[in-house]
Amino acid sequence: MSGATDGIVRASGAGSRFLRILLFALLILFALYYLLPFFVMLATSLKTLDEIRTGSLISLPSSLNLQPWVEAWSGACVGVRCDGLQPYFWNSVLIAIPGVAISTFLGAIAGYALTKWRFRGANIIFALMLFGAFIPFQVVLLPMARTLGFLGIAGTLAGLILVHVVYGLAFTTLFFRNFFVSVPDALVHAAKLDGAGFFAIFFRILVPMAIPTFGITVIWQFTQIWNDFLFGVAFTVGDSNPVTVALNNVVNTSTGVKQYNVDMAAAIIAALPTLLVYVVAGRYFLRGLAAGAVKG
Amino acid sequence: MSGVTLENVWKRFGTTEVLKGIDLAFEPGEFVVLVGPSGCGKSTLLNIVAGLETLTEGEVRIGDRVVTHVPPKDRDIAMVFQSYSLYPTKSVRRNITFGMEMRGVDKAKQDKSVADVAALLHIEPLLDRKPAQLSGGQRQRVAMARALVRDPDLFLFDEPLSNLDAKLRIEMRTEIKKLHQRIQKSVIYVTHDQIEAMTLASRIAVMDQGHVRQFATPDEIYENPADLFVASFMGSPPMNILSGRIVDEGGLAVEVSDEAGPVRFPLPDPLARSVAGAAGRSVKLGLRPETITGRDGQQRVADLFAFERRIEVIEPTGPDTMLITSLGGEELIARVRPEDRAQVGQPFAFEVNMAKAKLFDAESGRRL
Incomplete structure (x- = not known):
C-alpha cells in the first residue's frame, strides 16, 4: 500500500x-x-x-x-430454554461454514466458466445472476419457503444453508467473474496446450492466483450469513435458530427484569466471529478491493 | 518432423470474415513467418493451427494427420505467446514441467528435460524464481523453454518479441534463428514486424484482410512483390509509390508530374516490354529508397536516371541518411550516403537505378 x-x-x-x-x-x-x-x-x-x-x-x-458474559453464553433464557446463546452460536457456525464454503466454491467455478470457457448465452446468464444480487430478501421468502417444503428440508439447518448458498451465489459469482476476466485468456490457452483440462486449469493455475478473491468472498459471505436475521427467523424453528434470532429472543424477552449487561454481552458474542474473520482475512479484503485498479 | 497444410480455411465471426479461403502448405523443418498489419487474420490463423480457435470451413493437416477437430493438447505442438503467459504462481521450474506433469511423465525424466532445456537457454540460475521476479528477456526465455521441453513436432510463435525493447528484440531474434538452425523443427511465427519476417523466415506469407497476398522466400518477396500491398508493407523505409502515366517518346517512360514540372522515368527493357503499346495507361511506379541515391551513390550501371527535387526533411540514421522530398504529390524517400551534403530547401540531384524499379497496375495494384 x-x-x-x-x-x-x-x-x-x-x-x-x-x-x-x-x-x-x-x-x-x-x-x-x-x-x-x-x-x-x-x-x-x-x-x-x-x-x-x-x-x-x-x-x-x-x-x-464477567458474570453477564457467562450468563449470556450459557444461562440466558431463549423462550423456555435457558442454555444461553451457546447452542444457537454453534447452529450459526454449522450454517455459516458450509454456507460460505459451498457458495464460494460454486461462485469460483461459475465465474471461471463464464469468463474462460465462454459459451453461447454466457453474457445473458451472467446478467441474470447479476440481477440476483439486487433481489431484496423479502421477495424470495415465499417462493423459498415453498421450495424448502417441497424438498422436505423446511425448518432445518440444511434448508437454511441451501437458502444462503442460493442467495449468495450471485455475489460470489460476481466477485470471481470480475477477477477471472482480468486474467489473460492466453494463460488458459497455454495450459490447454500443456494438456490441462477444465478442472486442472481451474485448480492448478487459477485458484492459486485467486487467493485474494477467495479472501474477500469468504469475508463477504461469512458476514452476510452470520449476520442474517430474516432468513434465519423465516426458515428455522426453535432449536435450529441461528444466533441472531436467539439474540433477538434473549433481548426481547418480556418476562423478568431487563438485564442490560447480559444483553450487551450477548450482542458482542453474536458479533465477535465477523470481527474475527475481518481481522484475520482483512488484508485480503483491502487487497481484493484494490485489485484491478492497477495492473501488477 | 511434419509439415503443415491449410486447405481453403475460412473463419467467420458472425458476418465478419476474418480468413477468406487460406491455402498454404509448409514443408517439414521450415521456418514460416506470417506477417501483416494488425487485423489481417495472422493470429487467428495461428490459433487455428494450434486448435485454440475453431475454423468455419476448410481443413488443417499436420503431417498427414487431419487435425481440424483434434483438441490442442493432442496436436503435438508447442506455442510461445506474445505476453509469455507464464503461470504467475508457479516457479520457473514448475512452469516448464507443468505440461509433463499433466501428461504423467515420470519425475526423473522431467528433471533431466528441465536441466537440458535450461542449459540450452541459459536459464539455470532462474529455475526457482517466480515469473514476477524475471525481466522481460528472461520471461521470454522461460516461455521458449516451456515450449522446447515438450519436444513437439511443430512450434508456434505468436509475436513473441513484440513486448521486448529494441536491443533485446534483436538479440532474441538472432537467438531464435540459431535455435531453429540447431533443432531443425517446423516453426510458424506470427509478427507484424517485417524486419523480423525477413531475417527469420525461410518463407514468408504476407497477409492482408484475410487473404494471403504472397507466399515466397524473403528475397522473392522483397525483389518481386506480387502487388502494391506486399511491396509497400515489406521494407523499411517503405517502397516509394509514385502515380504516373506511360508515355512513349522514343522509348517508353513513366511520367510523374507535379507543380515543379514532369519527371519522365525511362523504363529499361524488361519493364518496357511488360507495358508495350500501353501509352497513356495509368500506373504506379515503385522505387525502393536504397535505389534512389545522390550522384555517384551507386555502381555505374546502364539504367541510371537523374532528376532534381528540393529536399524537405533530412533524417540521418548513421550509416545512411534519409532525404525526404515530394514527387507527383507523394512523399519520396531516398537513402543517400551521409557524406552527400544536402540542405533542407535546396535542390538535390537524385539518381535512380531503374533496373530495380517495379511497375504496378494503378487500379488492381497487381505487379506488371
Whole structure:
C-alpha cells in the first residue's frame, strides 16, 4: 500500500500544516464517534445491574464483572430454554461454514466458466445472476419457503444453508467473474496446450492466483450469513435458530427484569466471529478491493 | 518432423470474415513467418493451427494427420505467446514441467528435460524464481523453454518479441534463428514486424484482410512483390509509390508530374516490354529508397536516371541518411550516403537505378 506515494513532494508551509492538523482532528473525531457505541456496549456488559441503573452510560465499570458474559453464553433464557446463546452460536457456525464454503466454491467455478470457457448465452446468464444480487430478501421468502417444503428440508439447518448458498451465489459469482476476466485468456490457452483440462486449469493455475478473491468472498459471505436475521427467523424453528434470532429472543424477552449487561454481552458474542474473520482475512479484503485498479 | 497444410480455411465471426479461403502448405523443418498489419487474420490463423480457435470451413493437416477437430493438447505442438503467459504462481521450474506433469511423465525424466532445456537457454540460475521476479528477456526465455521441453513436432510463435525493447528484440531474434538452425523443427511465427519476417523466415506469407497476398522466400518477396500491398508493407523505409502515366517518346517512360514540372522515368527493357503499346495507361511506379541515391551513390550501371527535387526533411540514421522530398504529390524517400551534403530547401540531384524499379497496375495494384 505505502511506498509508491511516499516520495511525492507535498506542499509545505504554515497553511498546509494547519490543514493537515485539521484533517487529523476530524479523522480522530469520527473514529471516536464510531467507537463510542462499542465502548458503551463493552462497558455496560461488564457492569452490575445496580451500577447500570445508578451510573452514567459512558462511565467505566467499577470492577470487571464477567458474570453477564457467562450468563449470556450459557444461562440466558431463549423462550423456555435457558442454555444461553451457546447452542444457537454453534447452529450459526454449522450454517455459516458450509454456507460460505459451498457458495464460494460454486461462485469460483461459475465465474471461471463464464469468463474462460465462454459459451453461447454466457453474457445473458451472467446478467441474470447479476440481477440476483439486487433481489431484496423479502421477495424470495415465499417462493423459498415453498421450495424448502417441497424438498422436505423446511425448518432445518440444511434448508437454511441451501437458502444462503442460493442467495449468495450471485455475489460470489460476481466477485470471481470480475477477477477471472482480468486474467489473460492466453494463460488458459497455454495450459490447454500443456494438456490441462477444465478442472486442472481451474485448480492448478487459477485458484492459486485467486487467493485474494477467495479472501474477500469468504469475508463477504461469512458476514452476510452470520449476520442474517430474516432468513434465519423465516426458515428455522426453535432449536435450529441461528444466533441472531436467539439474540433477538434473549433481548426481547418480556418476562423478568431487563438485564442490560447480559444483553450487551450477548450482542458482542453474536458479533465477535465477523470481527474475527475481518481481522484475520482483512488484508485480503483491502487487497481484493484494490485489485484491478492497477495492473501488477 | 511434419509439415503443415491449410486447405481453403475460412473463419467467420458472425458476418465478419476474418480468413477468406487460406491455402498454404509448409514443408517439414521450415521456418514460416506470417506477417501483416494488425487485423489481417495472422493470429487467428495461428490459433487455428494450434486448435485454440475453431475454423468455419476448410481443413488443417499436420503431417498427414487431419487435425481440424483434434483438441490442442493432442496436436503435438508447442506455442510461445506474445505476453509469455507464464503461470504467475508457479516457479520457473514448475512452469516448464507443468505440461509433463499433466501428461504423467515420470519425475526423473522431467528433471533431466528441465536441466537440458535450461542449459540450452541459459536459464539455470532462474529455475526457482517466480515469473514476477524475471525481466522481460528472461520471461521470454522461460516461455521458449516451456515450449522446447515438450519436444513437439511443430512450434508456434505468436509475436513473441513484440513486448521486448529494441536491443533485446534483436538479440532474441538472432537467438531464435540459431535455435531453429540447431533443432531443425517446423516453426510458424506470427509478427507484424517485417524486419523480423525477413531475417527469420525461410518463407514468408504476407497477409492482408484475410487473404494471403504472397507466399515466397524473403528475397522473392522483397525483389518481386506480387502487388502494391506486399511491396509497400515489406521494407523499411517503405517502397516509394509514385502515380504516373506511360508515355512513349522514343522509348517508353513513366511520367510523374507535379507543380515543379514532369519527371519522365525511362523504363529499361524488361519493364518496357511488360507495358508495350500501353501509352497513356495509368500506373504506379515503385522505387525502393536504397535505389534512389545522390550522384555517384551507386555502381555505374546502364539504367541510371537523374532528376532534381528540393529536399524537405533530412533524417540521418548513421550509416545512411534519409532525404525526404515530394514527387507527383507523394512523399519520396531516398537513402543517400551521409557524406552527400544536402540542405533542407535546396535542390538535390537524385539518381535512380531503374533496373530495380517495379511497375504496378494503378487500379488492381497487381505487379506488371
